[in-house]
Amino acid sequence: MIRIVKRCAWLTALLMLAACGTERAELAPTFEQAAEEAAQTTVNFYLWGGDDGINRYLDEFVAPRLEAAYDIELNRVPMDTAEFVRQVSLDKRAERANGTIDLMWINGDNFRNAAEADLLREDILDAIPNAALLNETAQATDAGIPTEGLEVAWGNVQFVLHYDADKVKNPPETFDQLRRWTEENPGRFTYPEVTDFTGNAFIRHLLYAEYGDAMRDMDTIPDEFWDELAAWSPNLWKRGETYPKSLAQLDQLYASGEVWMTMGFNERRAEAEVNAGVFPDGTRALVLDHSISSTHFLAIPFNAPNPNGAVVVIEELLSPEAQLMKQSDTYWGDGTSLDVEKLDQTDREAFLALDEGVTYPDPIELAERQIADYGPDVIDLVREGWPRVAR
Amino acid sequence: MKRILFLIVLLLPFIGLFSSMPAPLVFDEAVANTIVHVFVLAGLNVWLALGTAWWLLFTESRWRPFVEWFLFLPLFVPALASTFGMYVALVRFGLVGTQFGVLTVLLAVTLPYSIRIAYNAMYVIGRPLFEQALFLPPVRRVQFVLVPLLTETVRTIALMSTVVVLGQFVLVQLIGAGLVPTVTTRLYHVYAGNDVSLALQNTWLLVLIPALLYGGIGYLMRIWMKVMKGRLR
Amino acid sequence: MSRVNVVISSLITLLPLTAVLFLLREAVGTDVWSLVQDETWRASLAVTLYVTLVSTFLSLVIGTICARMVYVNGRTWLSFWLNWPLFVPHIASAYLFYLLFSGGFPGFGLIASNERHHLVVILTYVWKEVPFVFLMMLGSYAQLNRGYRDMAKTLQLSPWQQFSVAEWPFLIKPLLDSFWILVAFISFAYEVPALLGVTFPKLLGVLAYDRLTTGLFLNESEAYAVALIWALILFAGVLLSYALTAKRRRRIERGVRR
Numbered sequence: 001m002i003r004i005v006k007r008c009a010w011l012t013a014l015l016m017l018a019a020c021g022t023e024r025a026e027l028a029p030t031f032e033q034a035a036e037e038a039a040q041t042t043v044n045f046y047l048w049g050g051d052d053g054i055n056r057y058l059d060e061f062v063a064p065r066l067e068a069a070y071d072i073e074l075n076r077v078p079m080d081t082a083e084f085v086r087q088v089s090l091d092k093r094a095e096r097a098n099g100t101i102d103l104m105w106i107n108g109d110n111f112r113n114a115a116e117a118d119l120l121r122e123d124i125l126d127a128i129p130n131a132a133l134l135n136e137t138a139q140a141t142d143a144g145i146p147t148e149g150l151e152v153a154w155g156n157v158q159f160v161l162h163y164d165a166d167k168v169k170n171p172p173e174t175f176d177q178l179r180r181w182t183e184e185n186p187g188r189f190t191y192p193e194v195t196d197f198t199g200n201a202f203i204r205h206l207l208y209a210e211y212g213d214a215m216r217d218m219d220t221i222p223d224e225f226w227d228e229l230a231a232w233s234p235n236l237w238k239r240g241e242t243y244p245k246s247l248a249q250l251d252q253l254y255a256s257g258e259v260w261m262t263m264g265f266n267e268r269r270a271e272a273e274v275n276a277g278v279f280p281d282g283t284r285a286l287v288l289d290h291s292i293s294s295t296h297f298l299a300i301p302f303n304a305p306n307p308n309g310a311v312v313v314i315e316e317l318l319s320p321e322a323q324l325m326k327q328s329d330t331y332w333g334d335g336t337s338l339d340v341e342k343l344d345q346t347d348r349e350a351f352l353a354l355d356e357g358v359t360y361p362d363p364i365e366l367a368e369r370q371i372a373d374y375g376p377d378v379i380d381l382v383r384e385g386w387p388r389v390a391r
Numbered sequence: 392m393k394r395i396l397f398l399i400v401l402l403l404p405f406i407g408l409f410s411s412m413p414a415p416l417v418f419d420e421a422v423a424n425t426i427v428h429v430f431v432l433a434g435l436n437v438w439l440a441l442g443t444a445w446w447l448l449f450t451e452s453r454w455r456p457f458v459e460w461f462l463f464l465p466l467f468v469p470a471l472a473s474t475f476g477m478y479v480a481l482v483r484f485g486l487v488g489t490q491f492g493v494l495t496v497l498l499a500v501t502l503p504y505s506i507r508i509a510y511n512a513m514y515v516i517g518r519p520l521f522e523q524a525l526f527l528p529p530v531r532r533v534q535f536v537l538v539p540l541l542t543e544t545v546r547t548i549a550l551m552s553t554v555v556v557l558g559q560f561v562l563v564q565l566i567g568a569g570l571v572p573t574v575t576t577r578l579y580h581v582y583a584g585n586d587v588s589l590a591l592q593n594t595w596l597l598v599l600i601p602a603l604l605y606g607g608i609g610y611l612m613r614i615w616m617k618v619m620k621g622r623l624r
Numbered sequence: 625m626s627r628v629n630v631v632i633s634s635l636i637t638l639l640p641l642t643a644v645l646f647l648l649r650e651a652v653g654t655d656v657w658s659l660v661q662d663e664t665w666r667a668s669l670a671v672t673l674y675v676t677l678v679s680t681f682l683s684l685v686i687g688t689i690c691a692r693m694v695y696v697n698g699r700t701w702l703s704f705w706l707n708w709p710l711f712v713p714h715i716a717s718a719y720l721f722y723l724l725f726s727g728g729f730p731g732f733g734l735i736a737s738n739e740r741h742h743l744v745v746i747l748t749y750v751w752k753e754v755p756f757v758f759l760m761m762l763g764s765y766a767q768l769n770r771g772y773r774d775m776a777k778t779l780q781l782s783p784w785q786q787f788s789v790a791e792w793p794f795l796i797k798p799l800l801d802s803f804w805i806l807v808a809f810i811s812f813a814y815e816v817p818a819l820l821g822v823t824f825p826k827l828l829g830v831l832a833y834d835r836l837t838t839g840l841f842l843n844e845s846e847a848y849a850v851a852l853i854w855a856l857i858l859f860a861g862v863l864l865s866y867a868l869t870a871k872r873r874r875r876i877e878r879g880v881r882r
Contacts, residue, residue, distance in 0.1 A: 046569060049580050077569035078580050082837050087568060090475075094482040100568040193823055195834055242738045242822035248583040255585045278585050387664055390824040394701070401705055404712075404751060407723035439636075442629025450626070462633060465640040466805050467858050469812030471829050472851035475650075475836070476643025499639045506633065507801070511760065515767045547759065550710060558713035561814055561833065575715060582719050582819065590719065597716040605711065 049078020144375030166282035268333030687757025
């Protein structure tokens with residue numbers, strides 16, 4: 001009896017010892033060495049999993065290429081961004097030198113939080129040959145914060161709305177008109193809660209319509225703004241008593257025809273949805289007064305167990321072929337983070353030759369109305385102030 | 392009439408299962424993990440809960456009231472509240488992101504319920520019946536008395552622990568660090584999306600797994616009883 | 625053999641309990657007063673109490689009535705059908721109710737998911753918990769001494785008096801158990817209200833989890849503090865209610881009325 005208990009205790013102790021890896025994995029000095037070390041390993045890639053096109057792009061296109069070229073297995077782990085950043089921060093607090101996450105998809109306020117808490121591996125750019133092809137403006141800052149080599153630009157997109165042209169006969173052209181349109185069509189428009197990435201960005205667009213660049217120097221959002229927004233909510237979906245928790249839920253409402261507009265970063269995102277028959281055929285892009293452009297990034301956490309594998313995966317994701325497939329409407333439609341001018345002629349022409357989609361906005365108009373993001377401080381202000389609108 | 396009305400209300404929610412065609416089932420890692428979790432935890436719960444409840448009811452010890460309270464305490468701690476604490480505790484032993492870690496926390500959230508169920512059931516059956524069993528040697532005690540008497544309890548414990556395990560999203564996601572995908576964590580990602588058939592496929596699985604387990608245990612027990620009755624003759 | 629089980633069970637139990645100690649460490653430094661004044665948390669507490677108490681109360685009443693119908697009136701078909709909701713995990717039943725009430729089915733305009741009365745949340749919980757209560761109460765009825773009921777009948781007491789004299793005293797303990805298990809479970813859960821609830825007010829579990837996982841790291845200790853305070857309140861409630869009924873329960877357990 002007591003012997004059994006003792007044996008159990010021994011077993012547990014052994015298990016714990018065996019499981020405690022305390023060595024931090026180191027990065028190889030050159031890419032070739034990194035690729036060599038990474039052969040026959042698995043890379044745990046953590047990213048938001050709410051978009052089927054993105055998931056399929058990685059599973060069906062990127063993963064087989066990595067397997068063939070480098071003998072690396074890509075393990076895509078779907079999780080909300082803030083959630084895995086929190087996980088790394090809990091690791092940091094518990095001094096866990098050998099974590100679980102090798103590579104993560106990150107930007108904006110999550111990047112700021114991770115950078116401030118020292119959660120990211122530094123100077124990864126040197127190890128990645130394809131980083132030389134990056135668009136330097138895109139790589140320089142993340143929503144106004146200098147990236148300082150903590151992350152690598154993966155894609156570059158702009159915020160647009162999409163509407164169903166079969167139901168919306170005279171689409172609004174400004175945010176002001178959008179508001180008047182909802183008064184005429186109550187219940188047919190809504191936006192995600194501001195805890196959601198997209199919902200928060202929508203409010204920042206309204207802020208820009210109201211205060212323009214002056215908002216960058218303001219410490220608070222004036223009360224009048226929130227009062228006005230609260231006065232708008234009775235005309236929204238469910239009379240503004242509730243909002244979709246995520247962009248995926250808004251897309252669900254749009255697909256079922258309950259609301260007539262949806263929105264999101266990435267001007268090409270609706271094309272694949274229409275082709276798959278999820279979004280209505282009449283879906284068209286809607287560019288209002290201005291559109292925030294946003295770059296999203298890849299980063300390696302400080303305690304990545306397989307940093308060499310992560311470097312190899314980044315190299316592959318930045319290759320012109322992978323970026324071209326990412327931008328085409330086959331899977332995702334995500335704008336490239338490379339500087340097309342730096343590519344050789346065939347690659348450059350391939351990018352320029354990408355089909356125009358029916359749901360794509362006019363690229364010139366979109367470029368003209370592009371604005372830089374306010375940055376994480378305003379994201380926080382929106383999160384703090386918005387709850388009174390939903391009240 | 393009343394009976395029909397009652398049944399309609401009770402069974403109405405199941406209509407959702409038939410609202411559209413579920414996606415065809417692919418036997419992948421998430422399904423495999425889920426099935427392993429269910430079997431391991433149902434087994435552990437039954438074994439630990441019956442033994443513990445037995446001790447609580449029939450052992451004379453001055454520790455008894457203390458242990459009793461201690462074991463029921465977690466029932467009153469909201470699961471979500473203890474999740475983050477368990478993460479930091481398990482990180483120190485390198486158990487985060489492992490099957491073992493996930494199984495441990497799942498056991499921690501199901502065991503108090505199981506003990507409660509076992510305790511109530513044994514209490515109902517009553518001390519006299521069990522006391523008579525004490526005269527039998529252990530193996531025969533289990534064969535002839537405990538198994539037949541406790542069939543229903545075993546089934547209920549297995550069912551309840553399975554259902555609780557299948558309902559855990561936050562816990563598995565955090566302790567598994569995303570590396571232990573289950574049908575539940577997958578469902579959570581698809582239920583907000585546009586793929587109703589995939590969401591339904593996962594929901595079907597979540598309903599069928601406990602049902603099959605429940606039915607399976609019932610079947611096994613019936614066979615057991617037949618064999619035992621045969622021997623007694 | 626059973627001592628090994630007790631040791632292992634205790635070790636396993638230790639895990640969530642130490643987690644509470646960890647909460648204590650994390651919650652240090654929270655300004656409790658500002659928490660009390662924060663309208664978001666207050667509204668959340670109010671709606672949590674409402675949803676929890678209404679669903680718990682309904683589940684207890686309906687579950688007990690069903691158990692009584694089986695035991696006293698011999699409606700055994702009930703015990704077969706009431707098993708069905710037990711097979712459905714909470715997260716799956718939330719999705720089933722979402723499919724029913726989010727507008728997919730015509731004719732359900734009367735109640736809809738995601739509205740401020742939280743009717744569908746309550747409905748989901750009642751549907752899930754009635755069978756649980758039913759199971760707990762069926763056990764209690766099974767051990768109830770039929771003699772008391774027969775005596776009450778012989779004395780020609782009214783049905784209500786029969787219940788309150790011959791059954792109610794024996795139901796206090798299991799009802800109390802079920803009550804606290806349900807309250808603890810419902811009041812701080814995430815999955816069901818996250819899918820069926822509204823943006824404002826959110827239930828405590830959803831609000832705490834949201835605060836913990838979305839950006840603002842500053843709010844972190846606040847969510848831990850809320851979890852801790854809520855656990856302590858429940859705990860105090862449990863102790864108090866058991867202490868208040870201890871005398872009565874002990875007398876019944878002895879089977880003597882003095």
